[in-house]
Each structure stands twice: as structure tokens, then as C-alpha cells.
Amino acid sequence: QSVLTQPPSASGTPGQRVTISCSGSSSNIGSNYVYWYQQLPGTAPKLLIYRSNQRPSGVPDRFSGSISGTSSSLAISGLRSEDEADYYCAAWDDSLSGPVFGGGTKLTVL
């Protein structure tokens, strides 16, 4: 059981906007930044969003992050087939003194 809660799956058609949620608690999302990682099939994870809503250079502005209270969301607009991947949220947990992850959301582009 992961400390952060994500839906196991999400889907959308090309061009659509999809959102993936990540729910935590006061010891993690409620008091620290959230990070999002994209894992394409058979590859290592890649940083997608840092400090809740910042994009590393090279990440398209179709990807955006937001945070509210003890929850966070990743939004992907203008969905493309190459966005099909697993997406993970992560945050520092003050109680556990370490980073924690969500269980991951498998995004399917129909």
C-alpha cells in the first residue's frame, strides 16, 4: 500500500485533456512540494514536474502540476500517443523522514 494515493488507470483520446490525482496527508503533500515522474514502457522514470508546478527544461508546457491542501494533480493537455506511460507522484514525508511515492497511474491514449 503506497503512502500517496493515485488512481491505477486513466485514459483519453488524442487532443483531450486528462488529469491524474495524487492524495496524501499533512505529513507529506500538506507540508512539502510534490514531484511527478513519467515512466515510458521499459525505461527509467523521468522528472516531469518539480516543486509542485515547475517544469524542467525540455518538458512541454502541455504538462502542468497543481497542489491544494493534501492533494495534487497532474494535467496533460493536447494528449498525444507518446504520452502513454506510467505516472508517479512523490513527496517528502516528514513522519517517515524520506520520500514517498504514489502507486502509479497507467495512462492509456485510446
Next chain:
Amino acid sequence: EVQLVESGGGLVQPGRSLRLSCAASGFTFDDYAMHWVRQAPGKGLEWVSGISWNSGSIGYADSVKGRFTISRDNAKNSLYLQMNSLRTEDMALYYCAKASGSWYLGGDWYFDLWGRGALLTVSS
């Protein structure tokens, strides 16, 4: 090229030991904290351990505390994970990951570069 390359994975029996290594290149290794993150087959990501730039601050997940030891050799641009008393539930792909900052905890703990992983299989 900026990269991390893990090695040392393999098949080991329960209760035995194994050491993973991670070779860093393309960046100033001793400026950054480093982590190990694992992913069991078909499962999600789990943080295993982190170490600050000067080895002065180290942390472990509860699931490996007392059995695993993280270390680094800045002269060799290398990160290590000594794994003892291995269990079947330790079986996973182990990723080496670079932190954004010098300390494995605090605001810059997050992973901004990952290796391809080293596979550990634990089976009798």
C-alpha cells in the same frame, strides 16, 4: 554525457548478500546527494536509501534499515548499496538516482537523473 550506470545485479539466494554499484559521469558527482530507488516487477517505485554529498547524512526506508548500507566514493564518482540478509521481497530493479541538491533531505532531495537500473533476483 550526463549518465548513471548501475551494475552488480544478479541472482542470489535468500539470506545472502550482494553489492550494487553506480558509476556517475558528466556532472560533478561530489556536489550532489544520491539515492537508491527500487521497483519490484510490475509494481511501483519505492525509495530505498539516500546519502548526502559528503556522506554526512544518510537515510533508509524502514523496509531495509539494518540490512542495507549506502555509501559513496567521490574520488571514484561511484555510489554503492551493500545488501545483506536478502529476502524475496527485495527482488526488484534497483535505480541509482541523482538528487537535485547536496543533501538527501530538505528541499532539493528530489531525483532529477536516473540510471537504467540493476536487476536483483532473490530466489532459492
